[in-house]
Amino acid sequence: MKSNTIILVVDDEEQNFDVIEILLFKEGYTLHFAQNCDIALDFIEKNKVDAVLLDVMMPEVNGIEVCRRIRANRQLGYIPIVMVTALNTKEDLAQCLEAGADDFISKPVSGVELRARVNSMLRIKHQYDALQNSLQLREDMGNMIFHDFSNHLVSILLGCEILRFGKNESRKEKHLQLMENSAKQLQLLTDSLLIMAKLESDKMVIEPEEVILGEIIESVLEDFNFLAESRKIQIINDVAPLTKKVYIDKQVIRRVLDNLVSNAIKFSPANSLVKLCVEYPENIQARIKVIDQGKGVSDNLKQRIFDKFEIGQVVKGISQTGLGLAFCKLAINAHQGQIFIQDNQPQGTIFTIEL
Template sequence: MDKQPCILVVDDEPDNFDVIETLLFREGYDLNYAANGQRAIERLKIIQPDVILLDVMMPDLDGIEVCKRIKSNSQWQHIPIIMVTALTAKEDLVRCMSAGADDFISKPVNGLELRARVNSMLRIKQQHDKLQTLLQLREDMVKMVLHDMRNPLTSILLATEILQLPDFPIHKQQNKIDQIIASVQHLQSLIDDLLLMAKLESGKMMLNFGEIDLNQLCLSVLNNFAAIASQKHIQLISHLFPLDLYINLDALIFRRVIDNLLSNAIKFSPKNSQVILRTDNLGAEGVIVQITDSGSGVSENLKQVIFEKYEVGTLMPEVSQLGLGLAFCKMVVEAHGGKINVENNQPKGAVFTVFLPKV
């Protein structure tokens, strides 16, 4: 449930607050009152209003000085201030705006005008809050990307330093070279996912559709992951539709969807378990690709958000979890007109299902 917008009314006359409360009664706002400028400053240390209705003519600390103090504080300067004033001279209104006020309304206050101006300021505040959330998300994303890139870069650096040792055995060099190649491929995959997601979000990604045998595409991905699965003693099993399964899609882009889903399934499955890749033909409706693992599964509350960017499921130690893989899968699948979802596997694990329509 959305939080009620909070309005702080600052006026030395309680009757004026009663008027504003009456005019805004049906709007569902959380109204707070401060009887003078100093009290308003103190209230701001306790509450974070979305809009301030500030009377100009107050004793001791007038509204213009209060406005200046609020706007000079980095914690409060984003809060829209509507000056409530009986002054009508242009010079007085200019003083209000110069102090940092975002809007003003004249006394006696008209209910229709008051509601319109408050709603206008609330829209501005909401836009500010959304922007701050986006900036915070971007900052978190940069930190996560750097964290995920640090591991392969460290692996490359260490392997390179070891190869430079004069007494390092020749018969072990290939192993270090393979380690470097795998780390570079990991970095390339991270970068490619970020770039492709940016293009898909901007609408600049042009998919290269073609008739593709989905079974052959899945088998190719399974073969690429065979060695990785073997290292974890995980058995890769395919249950593919017995006939050719041709469908119109961008093979290179959609292959990355299967790559990501299969990689996650192997990553989160315990040793000596199974990962199953299945395809099926739904006739005129379309086809499905389904990957089943034996991992920790996905909780009910995460099923709704796990396909969003930077959301991760169960946190696992020493496991790269940037939270882009499933978001990327969702964007690609939807760009193909399809859907992706996750359900629980019984007795343990998760089942990711991709549905693609026949077009």
């Protein structure tokens, strides 16, 4: 919002600031005044500045040197700098650009030109900030995915050591199940990443076939049964009739259900229920519900829970990459269906898929 846009005007004459403030009044920006280099640099270091209007002809430290010092501070990130100058020779303007300025405007200042140049610089700044946020988000998500992969690999390697040297058969069996579960989680994460990348690039071709939905759900619940038992969670299968057929891409929908059931188990407390229900209304193929008794999702978060890299509420001890639900959304959209979230009463969440 413009009211949150901070513009710093650096000029040794306060009346020049007054003129700029009048010319930009209707834009709704928040303007601040700095009378010299030290005040300007101190303000920029302590505040998130969106653009700087910098007078060239100032005593002691001129605007060109101020510009150089701003650019020399790598911690400030990119801030558009517009030089305000009475100088108009090509050599003077070249000096401004070489010092790191992005644009310039001549005195006396024209209101139309000032607003146009400031708005242009702000567009660039906002694009830069969005790109930096995206890059940081990708880096953070990459670290989280790497962490998830590492945890599952460590579990598998540890299980291998116990199988190799251990003598307790019951302990061997337990670790064999843990290894299998870790391997399945790795496969789920890898498959989701690959399918999502294909869906986003329009290179994924959905290959629907006639399948029995109940059999897919039984297979999903069987695979997650050990994980649920280890967390003291009971899974309930409420699918009828089991022989009902639907026309879907079996592999893709299986991965969707894997993600939803995995999330339901991860975010549910011990001694709670996770329930899968399937209905077959007349107007659609099927309605699938994954119901848990976890903490639930706030109304604000429901609006963005399916966005890529959105992890919502951070829960200690639970891996969250923000990719699973984004994948589910893309996959269901590719089937011309819909997926949405509702509250489960008295506590928990209901994820509903309509195909």
